[in-house]
Every structure is written in C-alpha cells, then in structure tokens.
Amino acid sequence: MMLFKLAWRNIWRNRRRTYITAASILFAVLFASFMDSLQRGAWDNMVRNVVNYYFGYMQVHEKGYWAEQSIDKAFILTDSLRHKAGAPPAAGVVPRIESFALAAGEAQTTGVLVAGIEPEAEDEMTGLRERLIDGRYLSAEGKGALLASGVAEKLGLGVGDTLVLITQGFRGVNAAGKYPVTGLASFGSPELNKQMVYLPLQEAQYFFGAQGRVTSVALHLEEADDIAVLKARLFQQLDTSAFEVMDWEEMLPDLVQARELDTAGNVIVYFILYLIIAFGIFGTILMMTKERSYEFGVLIAIGMQRWQLAWSVFIEIVMLGIIGALAGILASLPVVLYFKVNPIRFSGEMAGSLEKFGFEPIFPATFDPRIFAAQASYVFLATVVLAIYPMLKIRKLEPVRAMRG
Amino acid sequence: MAVISTQGVEKIYNPGKIPVKALKGVSLEIAEGEFTAIVGPSGSGKTTLLNIIGGLDRPTAGYVEVGGVDISGLSDNQLIDFRKDHIGFVFQAYNLIPVLTARENVAFVMLLQHRSAQERNARAESLLAAVGLSDKMDKRPAELSGGQQQRVAVARALASKPSFILADEPTANLDSASTANLLDIMYRLNQEEHITFVFSTHDQRVIDRAKRVVTLVDGKIDRDEVRG
Numbered sequence: 001m002m003l004f005k006l007a008w009r010n011i012w013r014n015r016r017r018t019y020i021t022a023a024s025i026l027f028a029v030l031f032a033s034f035m036d037s038l039q040r041g042a043w044d045n046m047v048r049n050v051v052n053y054y055f056g057y058m059q060v061h062e063k064g065y066w067a068e069q070s071i072d073k074a075f076i077l078t079d080s081l082r083h084k085a086g087a088p089p090a091a092g093v094v095p096r097i098e099s100f101a102l103a104a105g106e107a108q109t110t111g112v113l114v115a116g117i118e119p120e121a122e123d124e125m126t127g128l129r130e131r132l133i134d135g136r137y138l139s140a141e142g143k144g145a146l147l148a149s150g151v152a153e154k155l156g157l158g159v160g161d162t163l164v165l166i167t168q169g170f171r172g173v174n175a176a177g178k179y180p181v182t183g184l185a186s187f188g189s190p191e192l193n194k195q196m197v198y199l200p201l202q203e204a205q206y207f208f209g210a211q212g213r214v215t216s217v218a219l220h221l222e223e224a225d226d227i228a229v230l231k232a233r234l235f236q237q238l239d240t241s242a243f244e245v246m247d248w249e250e251m252l253p254d255l256v257q258a259r260e261l262d263t264a265g266n267v268i269v270y271f272i273l274y275l276i277i278a279f280g281i282f283g284t285i286l287m288m289t290k291e292r293s294y295e296f297g298v299l300i301a302i303g304m305q306r307w308q309l310a311w312s313v314f315i316e317i318v319m320l321g322i323i324g325a326l327a328g329i330l331a332s333l334p335v336v337l338y339f340k341v342n343p344i345r346f347s348g349e350m351a352g353s354l355e356k357f358g359f360e361p362i363f364p365a366t367f368d369p370r371i372f373a374a375q376a377s378y379v380f381l382a383t384v385v386l387a388i389y390p391m392l393k394i395r396k397l398e399p400v401r402a403m404r405g
Numbered sequence: 406m407a408v409i410s411t412q413g414v415e416k417i418y419n420p421g422k423i424p425v426k427a428l429k430g431v432s433l434e435i436a437e438g439e440f441t442a443i444v445g446p447s448g449s450g451k452t453t454l455l456n457i458i459g460g461l462d463r464p465t466a467g468y469v470e471v472g473g474v475d476i477s478g479l480s481d482n483q484l485i486d487f488r489k490d491h492i493g494f495v496f497q498a499y500n501l502i503p504v505l506t507a508r509e510n511v512a513f514v515m516l517l518q519h520r521s522a523q524e525r526n527a528r529a530e531s532l533l534a535a536v537g538l539s540d541k542m543d544k545r546p547a548e549l550s551g552g553q554q555q556r557v558a559v560a561r562a563l564a565s566k567p568s569f570i571l572a573d574e575p576t577a578n579l580d581s582a583s584t585a586n587l588l589d590i591m592y593r594l595n596q597e598e599h600i601t602f603v604f605s606t607h608d609q610r611v612i613d614r615a616k617r618v619v620t621l622v623d624g625k626i627d628r629d630e631v632r633g
C-alpha cells in the first residue's frame with residue numbers, strides 16, 4: 001500500500017516529464033492500434049471478398065475430395081445433410097457439382113470447369129448475377145449455360161449459340177451434352193474468366209450422370225467470426241468418417257500466407273516504433289534514477305529494504321506505462337470506430353482493379369478489443385523490461401556513496 | 406552503560422589504488438543520554454566515523470558495538486533492519502522524501518516497522534508538536550524552510566524509538582536563528598526524554614552547547630572533553 005502511494009506520488013512529482021512520457025506512449029499506442037485495426041480490417045475485407053468470390057468461408061465434401069478433386073467423390077446431398085449444414089450460424093447452403101470438361105464452339109475447343117449450381121443460392125453468396133454482361137442469369141429449371149467471357153471469346157460463342165461439352169462423368173460414364181448459351185459473365189479473376197461454365201445443378205448432375213449428387217457444399221456465412229462455431233457444430237453433427245469440413249484457410253493456404261506475410265511486415269514496424277518509444281522512456285528512467293539516487297540513499301539509510309524501494313520504483317514505471325497505454329487506447333477508440341463506420345474508400349487505379357474483381361474498394365477498420373489489448377501489453381512488457389534497470393541500480397546502491405553525490 | 410562502543414576503528418578508502426586513511430584507530434565509548442559533538446577540521450574523518458557507527462559503512466579494521474550488538478557480523482539486509490529499529494539519522498540536508506508531507510515523512514519509518522495506523526498518526530503528531538511544527542504537518546518538504554525541514558528530520562529520526570540519534574552537520578545549511586532553534590529542540594529532547602545525540606559540526610555555537618566534545622584530527626581522537 002505504502003509502496004503504491006509512494007509510486008503514485010512520484011509519478012506526479014515531475015508532471016511535465018510524466019506528461020511527455022505518457023504522451024509518447026499514447027501516440028505509439030494510438031498509431032499502432034489504428035494501423036493494426038486498418039490493416040486487419042483491410043484483410044478481413046479482402047478475405048471476405050476473395051472467399052465469397054467462389055469458395056465460401058467453409059465447405060463440406062466427401063472425405064478426400066479436396067485432395068483429389070475428382071467427380072467420383074460426388075455424394076448424395078440428402079435433405080437431412082442439407083439441413084444440418086445450413087443451420088445457423090450458416091446463412092445459406094450453396095451446393096455444387098464441379099468437374100472439368102472439354103468445351104467446343106464453332107471452331108475451337110478448350111478445357112473448362114463445369115459448375116452445376118443452384119442459381120439463387122449461388123448468387124446470394126458470390127453475387128454471380130451481378131457479373132452478367134450479356135443475356136440472362138440461369139434459372140433452376142432452365143437448360144441454358146452461363147459462360148465466363150474468356151471462355152466465350154476463346155470458343156467464339158455468344159448468347160444464342162450452342163455449347164458442346166464432353167467429359168468422363170461419375171464413375172467413368174461418358175458424358176456429352178449440348179447447351180444453348182443464355183448468358184455471359186465477366187470475372188475480374190483471370191482464372192475464373194478463362195475456365196468457368198455454369199449450368200443449373202440438375203442439368204449438370206444429369207450431364208455427369210450423377211443424379212442427386214454434389215461434389216461440394218459451400219456454406220454462406222455473414223461473419224468470419226462464426227467460422228469456428230460452425231466448424232465445431234459440423235464436426236459434431238456430421239459423420240466425419242464420411243465427410244470433410246474445410247474452412248477457407250485450409251482451402252486457400254496462399255491467401256493465408258499472403259496475409260501472414262503482410263502482417264509480419266507490420267509487426268516489424270510496430271517493433272521499431274515501440275523500440276523508439278522504449279528508448280525515450282529509458283532516457284527518462286535513466287535521468288530519474290540519477291536524480292533520485294540521493295533520495296534512494298536516504299531511504300535505505302533510514303531502514304527501507306532495497307526490495308521495498310525497488311518495488312516502489314518498479315510500480316511507478318509500470319503505472320506510468322499503463323497510464324500512457326490506457327490514454328492511447330482511449331484516444332484510439334473513437335478514431336478506430338470512426339473508420340469502421342466510415343471506411344476509407346480508395347479511388348484511382350487501385351480502386352479500378354478492385355472493382356474489376358467485383359470488390360468494393362473500401363477499407364473498413366476492424367474494431368477488435370484484442371488489438372488494443374495487444375498494444376497495451378506491448379507497452380506493459382516494455383516498461384516491465386525497462387523497470388529492471390533502476391531495480392538493478394537499487395540492488396547495488398551504497399547509501400553512503402549515493403549521498404556523497 | 407555504553408550504547409556505542411568502538412575499538413581501534415580504522416578506515417581506508419580506495420585500498421587498491423591511492424589509499425586514503427580516513428580513520429586511524431578510533432576507540433570511543435558513548436553512554437546513554439549523552440549529548441556529544443564530534444568536531445575537527447575538514448577531512449578529519451567525522452563523517453566517516455558517524456557512518457561507521459551508524460552501520461552505513463564498514464570499518465577496514467576494528468570493532469563496533471551498538472546497543473551491545475557487534476554490527477560487523479550483520480549482513481547487508483540485517484544492517485538495514487538494524488538501522489531502522491535502533492538508529493535515528495539526521496543528515497546535513499535533503500533528509501525528507503519530497504513527495505510525502507511532514508506527517509507522512511515521520512510516519513514512514515513506523516510504517517516500515519509495521520506499526521498500526523493509529524500509533525503512527527498519534528506519534529507523528531506528538532513528535533511534530535515536540536519540534537514545534539504542529540501547524541505544518543501536512544506540508545511537503547518543498548513548502549518548509551531549511552530549519553523546519555531539519556526539525557521534521559529530527560522528528561522522523563525519533564519516530565522509530567531508536568537507541569540514539571546520529572546527526573552529521575545537521576545545522577550546516579541553516580542560518581543562525583534556525584540553528585539555535587534546532588539546537589534548543591535537540592537539547593530539550595536530550596534533557597527531558599534522555600535521547601542520546603551524537604552530532605558532528607563545524608559551528609562554534611553548536612560546539613558550545615555540547616556536553617561532551619570529541620575532537621578528531623587526521624583520523625585520530627585528539628581530545629575528548631566532558632563539560633560540567
């Protein structure tokens with residue numbers, strides 16, 4: 001108690017120095033939490049865009065499908081399975097049957113990825129309808145094909161022409177079909193643009209000779225935060241010896257890696273920032289220790305144990321750090337909240353390329369208490385480390401020498 | 406009975422490099438209730454002797470007993486506790502903790518001794534009253550004059566109920582009125598409460614008030630006179 005009181009009063013002993021130190025911590029925390037919130041927000045947004053572009057945050061397959069990507073791993077989508085998978089927090093079930101095929105047009109052939117989809121469910125998650133540039137969108141009962149513009153160009157096909165598909169279907173059956181091209185869609189992603197052919201689900205199942213079967217069930221999620229909950233529930237309810245449940249991080253390791261690389265870069269920036277701040281604080285501590293050594297000498301002379309004195313100084317420095325960190329958090333809260341509600345909107349070239357992918361060029365900040373907690377704990381750790389210096393000094397302090405000056 | 410007893414105390418500073426022989430065999434006994442001045446020219450070893458008696462420094466050779474305890478046998482931490490419970494210190498200046506009030510400064514040592522809050526308060530108040538500072542109890546050191554600060558320091562030194570008080574040039578930074586005032590207080594405490602005081606000084610007016618004067622010259626006791 002006494003140690004706290006001493007520490008607290010000592011903090012306010014040199015007000016200006018305390019304000020300057022606290023302010024430097026405040027700005028470090030403010031800057032770091034703001035940057036971190038923006039960066040995480042940008043990545044969350046990016047991931048949401050990329051993930052919902054096609055894959056979804058989570059998918060259910062027959063066990064082993066993802067590794068092989070073979071139509072032979074298509075499975076019967078029962079109502080009960082559909083129900084279990086689609087229960088909250090999932091916001092929708094997006095079943096697909098996907099496999100490669102050879103597509104032929106007037107004079108050309110090319111390899112394509114045929115995706116049989118439920119048009120409405122698909123649109124809800126991926127916004128496929130908005131990518132339409134010609135013709136009309138698929139309907140569940142229709143027989144038409146929706147072509148990526150790159151595929152149409154390669155094959156020399158337009159709306160109203162006929163597309164021919166040939167491949168090996170489910171368990172080796174010969175699959176062949178003719179489909180009227182009813183719509184063209186343009187994807188910002190070149191990969192999708194040069195290979196996607198969408199068919200209504202039933203039509204595709206018929207084509208592959210896989211009635212009632214799908215190769216994947218993507219699950220639509222509103223919030224990335226719900227992934228863990230949904231995953232846990234699916235693991236409980238589904239027969240995991242028959243099915244595999246994968247989240248986007250497992251399906252898109254490249255994206256995870258890109259995010260980690262970028263985040264690691266920022267960690268270095270924060271590290272340097274805090275290092276600079278730490279040096280500043282260390283200067284203050286050095287000065288304080290020097291100025292107070294006479295007083296430390298008196299205290300030890302009149303019977304204060306070194307550990308008591310050391311603790312009091314330790315508490316003082318750590319409290320100073322906490323004050324700065326709390327002030328920094330308080331200052332960041334409104335800033336981060338503001339940029340969450342009013343996302344930074346990019347314009348120009350960058351915005352153009354994002355829009356081409358069908359992404360909104362906005363960067364909302366993430367408001368996550370963990371970000372602030374992390375910054376505060378960096379400051380705490382730094383001050384704890386710095387506080388060791390005066391403690392060591394006090395351990396070796398000779399009162400007579402200290403008081404001789 | 407002697408509260409302080411030294412036998413052939415020697416102190417050599419910088420034994421390795423250029424040794425300075427600050428004390429060259431000081432044997433001294435100080436009895437309970439004494440009011441003794443240690444005097445001598447600058448550099449004669451007064452501070453060194455007081456530091457050794459007070460357990461702030463260790464002699465190079467010789468023997469120091471305080472209250473019947475051979476303090477050379479105590480570890481560093483034990484010495485700190487010994488000082489806390491048995492010795493009151495008044496230094497030349499800057500005795501007080503700047504962030505604590507006069508009352509808190511006096512109570513601080515008792516806090517270190519784990520006395521109850523009630524006892525701390527009562528004793529701090531009565532001690533500050535005894536040094537004539539009843540009206541300044543809640544002032545911080547910076548708000549007090551040098552003389553007042555030294556009086557608080559005397560009150561603080563008394564707070565732990567020590568066996569004696571060591572004061573190294575307690576009046577060196579004071580004007581003559583404050584010096585006289587501080588001396589009156591010390592003298593009265595000695596007369597009425599039988600508090601033992603050992604102090605060093607250069608000031609002839611202070612020397613005149615002492616009941617015993619030990620003169621150091623060049624690290625040795627040159628004279629030791631007791632006055633009527």
Ligand SMILES: Nc1ncnc2c1ncn2[C@@H]1O[C@H](COP(=O)(O)OP(=O)(O)OP(=O)(O)O)[C@@H](O)[C@H]1O
Binds near residue numbers: 425446447453
């Ligand atoms: N830490 C030290 N290191 C080296 N020499 C020292 C140290 N402390 C004191 N001395 C030397 O020891 C001798 C005695 O010093 P001391 O301070 O005891 O004298 P003093 O009588 O108190 O003098 P003053 O009246 O000036 O206070 C002096 O020669 C001094 O220079």
Ligand SMILES: [Mg+2]
Binds near residue numbers: 573
């Ligand atoms: Mg001296």
